[in-house]
Amino acid sequence: MQEELDLIIEEAEDLMSKAISHLESGLLKIRAGKATPNIVDGLMVDYYGAPTPINQVGNVSVADSRTLTIQPWEKNMLQPIERSIIAANIGITPQNDGNMIRLFLPPLTEERRKELVKRALGEGEQSKVAVRSIRRDGMEQVKKLQKNGLSEDICKDAEEKIQGITDKYIALVDKLLAAKEKEIMTV
Secondary structure, three states: OHHHHHHHHHHHHHHHHHHHHHHHHHHHOOOOOOOOHHHHOOOEEEEOOEEEEHHHOEEEEEEEOOEEEEEEOOHHHHHHHHHHHHHHOOOOOEEEOOOOEEEEOOOOOHHHHHHHHHHHHHHHHHHHHHHHHHHHHHHHHHHHHHHOOOOHHHHHHHHHHHHHHHHHHHHHHHHHHHHHHHHHHOO
C-alpha cells in the first residue's frame, strides 16, 4: 500500500510539473515588445498539402529588436507563410518583399500592454486550475486506498504531502506570472 501511495504522490508532482512547463511555453508566445522567434512557434503552413511548422519551411531570425524575418527555403512558400501568419491573428501584419517576409512589431501601447497582461493572467489561471485538478485526483486516489484498508493517519500524511506540492506549484505559477507582468509593463 505504501508503494501505491508513493506512486500517487510522485505522479501528482510529475503532472503538476508538466502543467508548469505548459504555462512557461504559453508565456513565451506572449510578446513583450521584443522580437523573438517564439512568436511564430506553433504556426502551421500548408506545405504541399501537409500542415508543417513555419520553422521547418524557412529560416526564422531576429533582424533587430522589433523585426523578425522569415526566409523560406522555397520561393513558392512565401504566400502560404504569409496566409498562415494572417490567419493566426497574432497582431502583426507580414510584409512580403518577394524574397522574404518581415514582421515589424509595433511598439506596445499602454492599452495593448494591459491586454497582454490579461492574456498572461488567463494562461496562469488555466495552469492553476490544472494543478488543483491534479491535486483533487490525487486526493481521491488516497481516499480509495483508505477505503481499502490503509490507516487514516498514513492517508492524512499523504494528503498533506499532496497539498504541500500543490501549494509549491501554485506559488511557482504566481512567480512566473509576476515576472511576465513586469516584463510586459516595462517600457
